[in-house]
Amino acid sequence: MEFGGSLSHVESRIFKYLIKKRKIKQTENLKEQSYRDHSEPQELYQSLEQNSDRLRAIYANCSDVIFHAFTIGENKKALLMYIEGLSDSKGIEDFVLTPILRERIGESSEDLQSVKHKLLVPQLKDFNTFLKCIEYLSNGYSILLLDNETQGVAIGLTRWEKRTIEEPSAESGIRGPREGFTETIRTNTSQLRRIIKSPHLKMESMIIGEYTQTNVVIAYIEGIADMALVEKVKNRLQSIEIDGILESGYIEEMIHDFPFSPFPQLLSTERPDVTCGNLLEGRFAILTEGTPFVLIAPITFAALMQSQEDYYQGFMISSFIRWLRYTFSGISLFLPSLYVAILTFHQEMLPGSLLLSMASAREVVPFPALVEALMMEISFEALREAGVRLPKQIGSAVSIVGALVIGQAAVQAGLISTPMVIVVALGGISSLMIPRYPVGISVRMLRFPMMILAGMFGLLGIMMGFIGIVLHLCHIHSFGVPYVSSLATTEGRQLRDVLFKAPLWMMDTRPTLTGGNNHIRQAPNQKPEAGREDEG
Amino acid sequence: MLEKGKISSFQLAVVMYPTVLATGFLVLPSISAQYAKNDFWMTGLFALFSGFISVCLAVKLHQLYPKQNLAEYSEQILGKTLGKILVIWFSVHFLNSAGLITRQYAEFVSGNFLFKTPILVIISSIVLLAAFAVHGGAEMIARSAMILTPIFILPICFLVLLIPDLDIKNIFPVLSHGISPVIKGSIGPQAWATQLFIMSFFLPCLKDPQKGKKWAFVSLGAIVFSMVFINFIILLLLGPDSGNKTYPVLTAFRYISFADFFENLEALLLAMWVAGNFIKIAVFYYVTTLSIGLCLNLTDYRPIVFPVGLLIIALSLWGIPNFITLGQHARTVAPIDILLNMLVIPIILLVVTGFRRATKQLKP
Numbered sequence: 001m002e003f004g005g006s007l008s009h010v011e012s013r014i015f016k017y018l019i020k021k022r023k024i025k026q027t028e029n030l031k032e033q034s035y036r037d038h039s040e041p042q043e044l045y046q047s048l049e050q051n052s053d054r055l056r057a058i059y060a061n062c063s064d065v066i067f068h069a070f071t072i073g074e075n076k077k078a079l080l081m082y083i084e085g086l087s088d089s090k091g092i093e094d095f096v097l098t099p100i101l102r103e104r105i106g107e108s109s110e111d112l113q114s115v116k117h118k119l120l121v122p123q124l125k126d127f128n129t130f131l132k133c134i135e136y137l138s139n140g141y142s143i144l145l146l147d148n149e150t151q152g153v154a155i156g157l158t159r160w161e162k163r164t165i166e167e168p169s170a171e172s173g174i175r176g177p178r179e180g181f182t183e184t185i186r187t188n189t190s191q192l193r194r195i196i197k198s199p200h201l202k203m204e205s206m207i208i209g210e211y212t213q214t215n216v217v218i219a220y221i222e223g224i225a226d227m228a229l230v231e232k233v234k235n236r237l238q239s240i241e242i243d244g245i246l247e248s249g250y251i252e253e254m255i256h257d258f259p260f261s262p263f264p265q266l267l268s269t270e271r272p273d274v275t276c277g278n279l280l281e282g283r284f285a286i287l288t289e290g291t292p293f294v295l296i297a298p299i300t301f302a303a304l305m306q307s308q309e310d311y312y313q314g315f316m317i318s319s320f321i322r323w324l325r326y327t328f329s330g331i332s333l334f335l336p337s338l339y340v341a342i343l344t345f346h347q348e349m350l351p352g353s354l355l356l357s358m359a360s361a362r363e364v365v366p367f368p369a370l371v372e373a374l375m376m377e378i379s380f381e382a383l384r385e386a387g388v389r390l391p392k393q394i395g396s397a398v399s400i401v402g403a404l405v406i407g408q409a410a411v412q413a414g415l416i417s418t419p420m421v422i423v424v425a426l427g428g429i430s431s432l433m434i435p436r437y438p439v440g441i442s443v444r445m446l447r448f449p450m451m452i453l454a455g456m457f458g459l460l461g462i463m464m465g466f467i468g469i470v471l472h473l474c475h476i477h478s479f480g481v482p483y484v485s486s487l488a489t490t491e492g493r494q495l496r497d498v499l500f501k502a503p504l505w506m507m508d509t510r511p512t513l514t515g516g517n518n519h520i521r522q523a524p525n526q527k528p529e530a531g532r533e534d535e536g
Numbered sequence: 537m538l539e540k541g542k543i544s545s546f547q548l549a550v551v552m553y554p555t556v557l558a559t560g561f562l563v564l565p566s567i568s569a570q571y572a573k574n575d576f577w578m579t580g581l582f583a584l585f586s587g588f589i590s591v592c593l594a595v596k597l598h599q600l601y602p603k604q605n606l607a608e609y610s611e612q613i614l615g616k617t618l619g620k621i622l623v624i625w626f627s628v629h630f631l632n633s634a635g636l637i638t639r640q641y642a643e644f645v646s647g648n649f650l651f652k653t654p655i656l657v658i659i660s661s662i663v664l665l666a667a668f669a670v671h672g673g674a675e676m677i678a679r680s681a682m683i684l685t686p687i688f689i690l691p692i693c694f695l696v697l698l699i700p701d702l703d704i705k706n707i708f709p710v711l712s713h714g715i716s717p718v719i720k721g722s723i724g725p726q727a728w729a730t731q732l733f734i735m736s737f738f739l740p741c742l743k744d745p746q747k748g749k750k751w752a753f754v755s756l757g758a759i760v761f762s763m764v765f766i767n768f769i770i771l772l773l774l775g776p777d778s779g780n781k782t783y784p785v786l787t788a789f790r791y792i793s794f795a796d797f798f799e800n801l802e803a804l805l806l807a808m809w810v811a812g813n814f815i816k817i818a819v820f821y822y823v824t825t826l827s828i829g830l831c832l833n834l835t836d837y838r839p840i841v842f843p844v845g846l847l848i849i850a851l852s853l854w855g856i857p858n859f860i861t862l863g864q865h866a867r868t869v870a871p872i873d874i875l876l877n878m879l880v881i882p883i884i885l886l887v888v889t890g891f892r893r894a895t896k897q898l899k900p
Contacts, residue, residue: 345649346803457661459807460649464661467684467814471668474679484679 042129048077048147054130055081065137072100072115077147086140088159095120096142096155112149123156138213162187168270168292170437175312180270181292185215188287188294191272192219196279200224203287206237208251212244212290216251219275220284224510224518229298229479230284237286248288248295258476262445264438265478267296267304274308281510282518298481298513301473302498305329307435310501319500328430333443335427336373337454337462339420343369345458364414370455372416376424377447379406384428481513503527538829538837539605539740541675545747548738549755551681554688554812555819556587556759559640560728561692561785561809563866564763565770569779570867572721575711576778577771580763582722586879587729587756593882594736595749600889602745606736606882607830613889620831622881627827629877631844634820635851638663640866641813642852643859648786649803659852662810666818667845670825671838674741677822681815688812691805692762695769697794702772725763727871730878732756737823782863821848 045051052069059065068080078100082092099118116124125141127133128151137143140158165187168180181188189203200222208216216237220230236255245251248268256265269275270292275285278296286295305325310318342349343358350358365372383402390398410416427447434440446469453461476483486498496502497511505526509519543551568579601609607626611619642658650658669677711718735752742748770784773791781787786802793799825844829837856862 348800349803351799457653458649459803460645460810463807463810464665467665467680467811468668470680470683471665471672471676474676474683475668475672482679484683487683 042131044128044130044133044145044150044152046148046150048079048145048149051145051152052079055133058130058134070097070101072146078115079145080142081137081145082142082157083137083140086138086158086160087142088157091121091157091159092142092155095157096144112146112151112153115144115146116153119153119155121155121157125154125156126151127154128152135207135213139215165191171269171271171274171308171435173307173309176308177271177273179272181272181287181294183290183292185217185287185289188272188292189217189219192276192279192285192287195272195276196221201279204234206234208237208240208242209245210241210243212246214245215289216245217287218284219279219287221279221282224280224282225284226282226513229513232479233284233286233297245288245290247291248286248293251286251288252295257478261472261476262442263301263473263476263483264304264436264442265297265299265476265483267299267436268293268438269296270294271308277308277311280521282513298477298479300478300481300486300511301483302486303511304436304439305434306497306501311504315501315503322501325433325435328433329443332427332431332433332440333447333450334462334466335423335430336377336447337450337465338459339423340369340373340451341454341458341462344455358417358419361417361419365417366414367416368455370451372420373423373451374448376406376416376420377427377451380424380428381444485513486511538826538834539674541673541678542741542743543674543678543738544743545745545751547678547682548735548742548748549751549758550685551678551738551815551819552732552735552752552755553758553762554681554685554815555734556728556731557762558688558809558812558816559637560725560759560763561766562640562644562783563863564724564728565767565784566779566781567724567867568721568767569770569784570721572718573713573779574706574709574771574776575713575718576721577707577764577767578718579722579725580760580767582719583725583729583763584756584760586726586875587732587760588753590730590733590879590882591735591749591752591756593879593886594733594739595752597882597886597889598736598739598745598748603740605740605826605830606733607827610885613885613892623827623831626877627824627831629873630820630824630827631847632851632855633874634817634824634848635855636862636865636870637813637820638817638848639852639856639862641810641817643862644783645810647859648783648806656849656853659849662814662817663821663845663849665814666821667841669814669818670822670845671841674738674822677815677818678738680818684811684815687808688815689762691789691808692766694792694801694805695766695788697792698769698773698788701791702769703775704772706772706775723871723875724867727874727878729756729759730875732759733878733882734819734823736882737826821845824848 045054052067056067064084066082066084070078070080072078080092080096082089096119099120100115125136127136133143133152133154136154140160141154142157143152143154145152162184163182165179165182167178171180179191181191192203193201198221201219202222203217203219205215205217207213218230218233218237233255237251240251240254242250242254252264252266252268253259258265266286267278275294275296279285283296283298286297288295306322307325310322313321343362347355362369367375383398383406386398387395387402407421411418411421431440431444434443446465450462450465453465455461457464473484474482477485486495496507505528508522508524510521512519564579565576568576572579597606597609601612604612607623610622610626613619614622638659641662642655645658646653646655669680732752732755739745739748766785770778770788773788774781774784778784786806789802789805790800792801821844825837825841828844829840832840834840856865
């Protein structure tokens with residue numbers, strides 16, 4: 001054991017060294033291509049000419065960057081630069097150029113401070129390095145540089161075209177707020193801030209992506225969230241070295257714990273109310289510039305089966321709908337494989353009359369049940385995927401092909417049986433009952449191995465597959481919180497939000513999560529009763 | 537300590553229930569019915585007695601040596617050499633039991649669902665699944681048990697649907713042959729109940745050790761209740777014929793016919809039962825791996841999980857040539873084997889500890 005232990009130790013050290021070396025090399029490659037040329041000085045020069053030359057060199061062949069050189073007063077040279085489309089050019093004219101240039105000769109306002117005082121813009125930021133200058137410029141600030149100054153001013157006159165706040169299309173509901181996140185991170189943070197006004201809502205931002213320089217914000221509520229967890233997430237985010245972040249999915253794949261799991265370990269949502277609900281339960285949210293999808297973690301499997309409307313409706317209705325959802329999630333996973341297993345191995349389980357009608361329907365079908373089921377399930381998945389991607393104009397074509405050709409015509413041609421169509425349709429619809437799309441799609445994917453197991457071992461195979469899935473779910477965790485923690489819990493009160501949805505006045509505590517979060521949600525004994533005020 | 541995971545007492549109870557009953561339901565009713573005839577429903581009550589003793593033993597030894605499991609305190613109690621021998625003994629015992637349990641499960645499956653599937657396939661598939669659970673440690677076994685045990689219990693609840701078919705007269709004459717056949721028939725249930733002693737491997741990783749005893753007794757109560765319930769249903773349904781059935785519970789399931797629709801459900805119900813068997817195999821597999829790991833003074837038991845799995849597969853095939861021998865083994869050898877290892881040896885351990893402590897106090 002001693003020997004084996006030391007050997008594996010050495011091996012792992014060599015392995016780690018190799019990985020580290022490779023990583024350093026790759027990072028160097030990444031940096032070489034960037035504009036962060038370390039041979040050139042980082043600080044701004046004294047002379048405007050040198051600054052201007054350097055910046056023009058950096059932004060060579062960038063037709064969207066506007067350089068505007070002008071003179072203040074008699075001989076003070078100045079340079080204004082901005083990116084067209086990101087800065088408000090009307091505002092620049094009205095609030096920057098007009099006040100500065102309406103200068104009477106003789107008035108001495110030739111240093112930066114006095115120029116700054118004249119600007120009619122509240123958001124002014126000083127900088128003295130090229131790096132900062134580029135950062136401000138790419139974020140839509142206008143840059144004002146003066147001759148004989150080693151400092152520049154970034155003027156916060158940003159305005160770019162953005163989508164207005166709309167109802168989230170992938171997560172609609174009947175009751176609840178109608179607004180969803182947009183692609184602009186500041187709009188998104190403002191939506192959160194409008195709901196949670198307490199200063200305890202913290203939003204720490206960082207830049208990820210060598211080229212995209214994407215703004216990423218971690219939001220959490222101080223005093224509720226587990227700070228150790230927040231630190232852990234920040235470290236993981238900071239360790240990402242990538243050329244660009246186009247969507248929060250990039251971040252999700254870079255930071256989750258179990259990359260080889262079909263189940264999502266971070267919840268993605270485009271609803272501010274869902275995000276705030278989770279923040280209030282002690283979770284944290286990661287907002288990414290350029291996408292309306294916000295990531296939430298740590299999550300549990302049970303939380304993925306909950307919808308925001310569960311909390312807006314009465315508890316009886318919510319509990320009923322929740323059970324409906326659980327049942328149909330089960331149906332979505334098991335129904336096709338049960339069909340295969342029963343028709344292949346356990347025909348006796350069907351009542352006589354049903355068996356007869358099934359047998360007569362399947363009489364003409366030339367394939368075994370497994371092949372039939374796989375064929376139909378795959379074509380259903382193809383239809384679904386085609387439906388997501390297709391241009392709107394030909395949408396009706398796909399539905400005609402789907403309904404008529406694959407449904408009716410295939411049955412009439414004797415390729416598949418009618419019960420199979422029902423099974424596929426029911427399974428397909430029930431997978432959409434799962435309120436979180438990524439979970440629905442993992443369940444749909446897991447149907448295929450389940451069907452094959454059912455075709456091989458019958459009901460026993462289904463049970464084996466189920467045990468396998470349970471084991472996997474018991475194995476994975478999301479940021480230290482076991483995935484099944486609220487399901488396989490030993491605290492009865494945690495089941496209040498899982499087995500059914502308890503009335504709001506009963507849910508006095510938050511979910512346990514890592515244990516480091518604040519547990520008390522509200523004052524106890526708030527059950528409303530008729531005539532309570534009269535007694536008091 | 538090899539295990540770093542933490543489980544709660546309630547989870548322990550949930551793990552222990554199928555650990556005792558998974559194979560218990562398969563073999564016990566028929567074994568005890570062969571001896572005790574129409575009084576075999578009482579045999580479950582005797583199991584309460586021996587189960588109580590083994591829970592007390594496990595808890596007492598745990599109190600004397602907290603944070604240590606059976607294999608660890610054996611060395612403390614008996615000294616280096618004898619302790620080591622005992623640990624090896626236990627490893628072999630658990631390995632053998634795991635093999636037998638797997639075989640029992642496989643025979644049951646191949647005799648009732650998959651007549652043509654090679655038994656090796658059935659055995660290796662469940663052992664592979666169990667290997668993943670064991671690899672995850674006590675925490676993972678406990679968590680998966682929280683989800684799988686309810687599925688295991690559900691078919692038992694379906695037996696209530698048999699109430700219209702029951703005949704209460706089957707219970708008479710009570711104790712017509714005196715108490716001794718009942719005691720003979722209760723050896724099996726007693727042995728199975730003493731398997732609760734396995735929890736001594738889980739007690740050191742409890743989050744709330746003060747509740748361990750309480751939940752162990754709750755588990756024992758549930759086990760005895762289920763045994764008596766099942767035996768009652770079988771007796772009232774099958775009457776004096778119970779002893780002749782290989783799997784009386786399966787026969788009982790076949791009787792279920794409700795609303796012209798819930799009939800012939802035994803395949804579904806028994807598939808659910810596989811969940812319980814899985815936990816039992818995983819627990820024995822885990823205990824085996826842990827004891828062998830301690831035997832070899834390993835710092836981590838995970839590297840030997842898969843090799844031990846291969847041993848379990850091998851042992852499940854080697855000792856038992858056919859189903860008849862397996863049945864005979866379950867009737868004659870297994871009760872003695874289990875009682876010796878799970879009851880007698882722990883009693884010896886406790887007595888030696890008491891003796892050692894007494895002499896220590898006398899010395900100064």
